[in-house]
Amino acid sequence: MINLSSIDISKKNLVIRVDMNVPIRDGNVQDSTRIRSCIPTIEYALTNNARILLISHLGRPTEEKFEEKFSLKPVADYLSKIINKPCKLIGHLESEEIFDGKTDIQLLENIRFFKGEKENCQDLGKKLAGLGDIYVFDAFGTAHREQASTHSAIKSATKACAGLLLERETEFLSKALNNYDHPYIAVIGGAKISTKLELIKHINSVADQIIVGGGIANTFLKASGLKIGKSLVEDSMLDIAKDLLVQGKIVLPNVIITSKTFEGEGIRETSVKDVKDDEMILDLHLSDEILTSLNQAKTILWNGPMGVFENKLFSKGTKDLSIAIANSSAFSIAGGGETLSAINKYIKSDDVSYCSTGGGAFLEFMEGKNLSSIDVLNSKEIGS
Ligand code: AMP
Numbered sequence: 001m002i003n004l005s006s007i008d009i010s011k012k013n014l015v016i017r018v019d020m021n022v023p024i025r026d027g028n029v030q031d032s033t034r035i036r037s038c039i040p041t042i043e044y045a046l047t048n049n050a051r052i053l054l055i056s057h058l059g060r061p062t063e064e065k066f067e068e069k070f071s072l073k074p075v076a077d078y079l080s081k082i083i084n085k086p087c088k089l090i091g092h093l094e095s096e097e098i099f100d101g102k103t104d105i106q107l108l109e110n111i112r113f114f115k116g117e118k119e120n121c122q123d124l125g126k127k128l129a130g131l132g133d134i135y136v137f138d139a140f141g142t143a144h145r146e147q148a149s150t151h152s153a154i155k156s157a158t159k160a161c162a163g164l165l166l167e168r169e170t171e172f173l174s175k176a177l178n179n180y181d182h183p184y185i186a187v188i189g190g191a192k193i194s195t196k197l198e199l200i201k202h203i204n205s206v207a208d209q210i211i212v213g214g215g216i217a218n219t220f221l222k223a224s225g226l227k228i229g230k231s232l233v234e235d236s237m238l239d240i241a242k243d244l245l246v247q248g249k250i251v252l253p254n255v256i257i258t259s260k261t262f263e264g265e266g267i268r269e270t271s272v273k274d275v276k277d278d279e280m281i282l283d284l285h286l287s288d289e290i291l292t293s294l295n296q297a298k299t300i301l302w303n304g305p306m307g308v309f310e311n312k313l314f315s316k317g318t319k320d321l322s323i324a325i326a327n328s329s330a331f332s333i334a335g336g337g338e339t340l341s342a343i344n345k346y347i348k349s350d351d352v353s354y355c356s357t358g359g360g361a362f363l364e365f366m367e368g369k370n371l372s373s374i375d376v377l378n379s380k381e382i383g384s
Helices: 033-037 039-047 073-083 122-130 148-156 164-178 197-206 214-223 235-246 288-296 316-327 337-346 360-366 372-378
Strands: 013-017 051-055 088-090 105-108 134-137 160-162 184-188 209-212 255-259 268-271 280-285 299-303 331-334
Touching: 013 039, 013 148, 033 039, 033 073, 039 051, 039 073, 039 164, 073 088, 073 105, 122 148, 134 148, 148 372, 160 164, 160 372, 164 331, 164 360, 164 372, 184 197, 184 288, 197 209, 197 235, 197 360, 209 214, 209 288, 214 235, 214 280, 280 316, 288 316, 299 316, 299 360, 316 337, 331 337
Parallel strands: 013 051, 013 134, 051 105, 088 105, 134 160, 184 209, 184 299, 299 331
Antiparallel strands: 255 268, 255 280
8 A cells, every 4th residue: 555655746736535523513613533534644644745636525514515414614724723834624625716826725625525435436536546646545534335435536646545544544553453362352342243243253263252231142142151231132143143253252241231211320340140121221231351461461452332331320341341441451442333432431542552443444344354455456557
């Protein structure tokens, strides 16, 4: 993969595909993590006298239909503040007006407003790549999607390279994928097994233990013959869960937090063998054995909360896990939106060796799959 630092970008016009798909409420950015993760590439480009046009998507608007709630205006305003430079929002693709030599940094309006983005339209990809001299792909979060501004634009660019974020993501995630040390402990939580089945299967072949939590643990508990009341469960996954249990790497909780409602009615801490019909398992207690495993691990991979941590009543498992990972000297990797928000809530992102900005892309990468935009970037040659 060609990296930004290996090419001369001075006085060049860079079109940079970033992932600034951030939550916005009342015209204000609610969580700036994704914007901040793009800053190293932006600052590197500006310091090296390049001019920039940023491209990002935001939410899921209907193509060719402008809706203010999907506009990137709040992102352009936020960016202007943190880089201390005006960032102009551009609503069209007229190349001679975009890089007019007057503005250092511009942001194209939500690429999903433009016809052809979703269908990976080659003409749109070519148009985007043709706006500048070099197409820089830095949107790891969208690297698994074949869309015009990812796959087609890279493919048709005369020169394309990876930005600094993409370089870091692939470097750290590759280490956890291919170059890990044992003991390797994976912690997989969140709502459903079905969305993480491929990850669990892959990790089952490399990790020493898989600690499960959240709704995922409920399905494994039911598969092991225990009663789980009215907890979130995926009955269609029970046979697969049974097969995985037989292979012996899945670590189930022993003590859990149950409640009759999500508001905490009848909340209690109890054994997994004692869940009543009208109760839901909404959190878990990390056993001493699990804490010891995390402490002795050399590699830790974490995706998904241990319980309904958005409610403080059910946050203990996720909080204790965050602290255990922060205290461990293991090489640790975390990814996924809920996982990062837990990290930001209970510890610092620096307490983890690497926090990936990807959700679906993180899962696919860690499943060992090839991501199509990275593949096409890998096929580019220097100078071509
Ligand atoms: P995911 O996106 O699959 O990582 O799932 C994250 C969501 O799973 C969070 O919003 C949690 O509230 C939810 N979750 C975690 N544990 C449970 C549980 N025991 N029951 C229901 N939902 C859960």
